[in-house]
Structure formats: C-alpha cells, structure tokens
Amino acid sequence: MDLSYSAESDAFRRDVAAFLKANWDAAAAAAAPDRREREAALRRKAVEHGYLYRGIPRQYGGSEQQPDILKAHIIREEFGKARAPMEIPGVGVQMVVPTLLECGSQWQRDFFVARTLNGEFRWAQGYSEPDAGSDLASVRTSAELVDGHWVINGQKTWSSLAHKAHYMFALVRTDRTARKHAGLSYLLLDLKQPGVTIRPLKQITGDAEFCEVFFDNVRTPQDWIVGAPGEGWAVSKTTLSHERSGFIGSAATSVALFGKLVELARHTMLNGRPAIEDPLVRERLGVLDGYVSAHQYSSYRQFSMAAHGQDAGIAPLMNKLVNTRIADDVAAIARDLIGSSLMLAPPLAGGRGAGNEKWVNQFMGSLGLAIAGGTSNIQRNLIAERGLGLPRDPSNADSAVVNA
Ligand SMILES: Cc1cc2nc3c(=O)[nH]c(=O)nc-3n(C[C@H](O)[C@H](O)[C@H](O)COP(=O)(O)OP(=O)(O)OC[C@H]3O[C@@H](n4cnc5c(N)ncnc54)[C@H](O)[C@@H]3O)c2cc1C
Numbered sequence: 023m024d025l026s027y028s029a030e031s032d033a034f035r036r037d038v039a040a041f042l043k044a045n046w047d048a049a050a051a052a053a054a055p056d057r058r059e060r061e062a063a064l065r066r067k068a069v070e071h072g073y074l075y076r077g078i079p080r081q082y083g084g085s086e087q088q089p090d091i092l093k094a095h096i097i098r099e100e101f102g103k104a105r106a107p108m109e110i111p112g113v114g115v116q117m118v119v120p121t122l123l124e125c126g127s128q129w130q131r132d133f134f135v136a137r138t139l140n141g142e143f144r145w146a147q148g149y150s151e152p153d154a155g156s157d158l159a160s161v162r163t164s165a166e167l168v169d170g171h172w173v174i175n176g177q178k179t180w181s182s183l184a185h186k187a188h189y190m191f192a193l194v195r196t197d198r199t200a201r202k203h204a205g206l207s208y209l210l211l212d213l214k215q216p217g218v219t220i221r222p223l224k225q226i227t228g229d230a231e232f233c234e235v236f237f238d239n240v241r242t243p244q245d246w247i248v249g250a251p252g253e254g255w256a257v258s259k260t261t262l263s264h265e266r267s268g269f270i271g272s273a274a275t276s277v278a279l280f281g282k283l284v285e286l287a288r289h290t291m292l293n294g295r296p297a298i299e300d301p302l303v304r305e306r307l308g309v310l311d312g313y314v315s316a317h318q319y320s321s322y323r324q325f326s327m328a329a330h331g332q333d334a335g336i337a338p339l340m341n342k343l344v345n346t347r348i349a350d351d352v353a354a355i356a357r358d359l360i361g362s363s364l365m366l367a368p369p370l371a372g373g374r375g376a377g378n379e380k381w382v383n384q385f386m387g388s389l390g391l392a393i394a395g396g397t398s399n400i401q402r403n404l405i406a407e408r409g410l411g412l413p414r415d416p417s418n419a420d421s422a423v424v425n426a
Pocket residue numbers: 146147148149150151152153154155156157179180181182183390391393394395396397398399400403418425
C-alpha cells in the first residue's frame with residue numbers, strides 16, 4: 023500500500039499549516055477568557071480559506087468547495103496537530119444541516135443553517151422513546167394538525183444535551199391509521215416553550231448529558247415539518263446516514279486510546295516492576311495491538327478506495343463495531359492494571375481527573391458506545407443482512423431496522 027501524498031497534496035498541507043501558524047495559538051487560546059470568540063474568529067477565517075464547512079453553499083455560511091477527500095483529510099490532520107477548533111460539534115451541524123440541505127424547504131435552510139453553523143442555534147435529537155430505540159419506527163409521540171400548528175404530545179428519551187439545546191428535530195406519529203413507517207413525520211420544534219419538560223438523566227459516569235423530554239400540547243408551526251407528512255421515516259434515514267458517516271472508518275481514536283493504555287502499562291508497577299514487562303500484560307497488549315493495526319489499515323484502505331471513487335463494500339459497516347470493541351478491550355485491560363485505583367472517584371462527577379481516576383471515566387463511558395447510534399447487536403444485524411446478504415431475522419420482519 024502506497025501511503026505517500028502527491029506533491030500537490032503536500033503543497034496544500036503546507037498552505038493549511040501556514041494558515042494555522044498565522045492565525046491560531048492553541049496555548050494562548052486555552053488560557054484566554056475570550057476563548058470562544060477566538061474560536062469563532064478562526065472558524066470564520068477558515069471558511070474564507072475554504073477549510074471548514076466545505077460542502078455547504080456560501081449563501082448558508084459554508085465555503086462551497088468541490089468534494090475532495092484528500093484535502094478534507096489533510097485539513098483534519100493539520101487542525102488536529104495545531105489543536106485548532108474545527109466545525110462546531112454536535113447534532114446540529116452533523117445531522118440537521120445536511121438533512122435540511124437535502125430535504126428541507128427554502129425558508130428552513132435560510133433560517134436555520136447559517137445560525138446552526140455559527141453555534142447560535144443548538145439542537146437535540148428526538149428519536150428514541152422508552153419503547154422505541156432499536157425499533158425506531160415504533161415511536162408513539164404524536165402530532166396533530168390544529169389551526170396551522172402541529173400539537174405534540176408524548177415523550178422522548180436519551181436526548182443528548184437537550185437541556186442545553188434551543189431546538190429539537192423529532193420523529194413523531196402524525197397518522198395512527200397508516201402502516202408503522204408510513205405514519206411518521208419529521209418535525210422541528212422550539213424547546214423553549216410552555217409544555218416542554220426536560221429532565222436530565224444521571225449516568226454511571228456522574229455526568230447528566232441525556233435527557234427525558236416530555237411534550238404536553240407543545241406547538242410547532244405547520245411549515246416546520248421537513249418533507250411531507252408521512253415522509254418522516256425517509257427523512258430520518260437521511261439524518262442517520264450522516265450520524266455515523268463521520269470520517270471514513272477513522273481509527274484515530276482507537277490508535278490514541280491504545281497509546282494511552284501502553285503509557286499506563288509503562289508507568290504502573292506490577293509485582294515490583296513496570297506492568298509492561300509482565301508477560302501476561304504484554305500478551306494482552308499484543309493481541310489488542312493486532313486489532314488496532316488491522317483497524318488502522320482497514321481505514322487506510324477505505325480512505326484510499328473513497329479517494330478513487332470506489333465502494334468499500336462491507337468494510338464501513340464494521341467501523342463502529344470495531345471502535346466499540348477496541349474501547350471495550352482498552353477499558354478492561356486498564357481496569358486490571360489500575361486494580362484498586364478503580365475505586366478512585368474523579369474530583370468532579372463525570373470529570374476525568376489527573377491520575378488513574380480518568381480511567382474510571384473511560385471504563386464506564388465505554389459502555390455507552392456499544393449502545394449509542396445503534397447497538398452492537400443491531401450493527402451485527404446490518405453486517406449480516408446488508409453486508410453478507412444473509413436472510414433477515416424473521417422475528418424482525420416488521421420492525422425494519424432501526425436506529426442505526
Ligand atoms: C451515549 C448515547 C447517546 C444517545 N443520544 C441519543 C440522542 O441524542 N437522541 C436519541 O433519540 N437517542 C439517543 N440515544 C439512544 C440510542 O439511540 C438508543 O439507546 C439505541 O438505539 C438503543 O435503543 P434502546 O436503548 O431502546 O434499546 P433496545 O432497542 O431496547 O435494545 C435492548 C437490547 O436488545 C437488542 N436488540 C434490540 N433489537 C434487536 C434486533 N432487532 N436484533 C438484535 N438485537 C436487538 C439491542 O442490541 C440491545 O442489546 C443515545 C444513546 C446513548 C448510549
């Protein structure tokens with residue numbers, strides 16, 4: 023595999039690096055009281071240079087560049103090296119913006135997109151309900167059209183950061199007589215209105231990032247629907263395809279996590295010597311190293327195929343599963359290495375702490391990865407059915423997968 027870049031790519035990389043050198047000082051920004059303004063100013067300049075929001079038309083605040091997977095990769099690498107902020111994180115930019123650009127009406131794009139890109143509007147995802155997670159088409163939260171407004175009643179759950187969001191995009195049932203999928207619509211709604219009750223849920227890490235959201239005759243204007251009534255399933259699939267499209271099979275998180283684990287093994291003493299010298303620890307690290315390397319080379323392969331406009335087939339379906347598996351293995355080895363330090367509580371609920379207690383957070387946080395955005399079992403079903411062409415599980419005939 024030839025992993026070298028062309029002279030043209032190298033020149034582009036130098037341009038990005040020079041831009042960052044001239045415009046961003048991570049150490050100074052970290053300590054500055056106006057860090058947010060500095061980040062916003064850098065983003066504005068980076069858009070002018072065509073580095074951020076590349077796929078988004080200029081009229082909505084993007085830099086409207088031709089798709090170029092190599093340039094996107096180089097930008098990501100250079101911004102990472104310079105510890106410079108990239109696009110505003112969160113479901114607003116990752117999911118709502120592409121959905122509105124693909125399926126939204128003109129006024130919706132004009133009103134929401136630029137304000138979401140600059141962080142003025144924050145969003146929560148209202149898909150899951152107590153009995154509709156994997157089987158997402160079972161949602162029961164209803165919306166009825168009354169005098170030009172949808173009137174919404176029901177409950178969503180696991181809505182990440184809903185307590186800090188201004189708006190929600192929600193999958194709701196607008197026709198109880200239609201078949202399961204056909205009765206759904208995709209609504210945008212204002213969370214700051216009477217009738218919306220948001221309750222953060224405390225997690226095992228001590229954080230409270232997810233929320234239950236209750237709707238009691240909540241209203242949203244008739245034209246805040248994306249797509250037509252009954253088209254919610256198709257629109258929501260557009261959104262979900264953006265949820266994990268992320269960056270093609272990137273193994274960066276797994277590689278970084280493994281590096282931290284090796285450091286931990288170097289610094290932790292086991293039977294009077296560094297744990298990394300222990301044969302059993304070495305064996306476990308060696309096996310995991312094999313997984314991480316395989317994941318990394320698979321991601322290079324997917325990247326290379328995408329750069330040549332080829333379809334990587336089943337490989338992208340495995341990415342989330344492999345990331346989850348590696349995070350899980352790292353957590354298990356770290357747990358065994360730090361032993362009784364696992365009882366150390368981080369100084370703040372959900373905080374990472376400075377010493378071994380940060381591994382407590384990693385250990386407990388890794389559990390959620392196997393559930394978020396489609397569970398590992400659902401992921402295996404996708405690989406079996408869409409990737410390997412195996413027959414569908416007959417018990418799921420009507421539930422048509424799902425929140426994945
Ligand atoms: C960190 C995190 C963030 C999240 N953020 C959001 C958010 O912002 N907005 C939102 O709407 N939701 C969010 N979720 C919810 C998430 O999408 C659901 O938890 C997930 O889809 C699983 O649904 P469930 O919890 O109802 O579990 P269930 O669907 O009840 O699944 C329970 C178990 O049964 C298995 N199972 C179910 N159906 C099948 C099947 N057909 N085949 C094989 N196994 C099956 C599952 O794999 C799982 O092990 C978040 C979850 C997490 C962990």
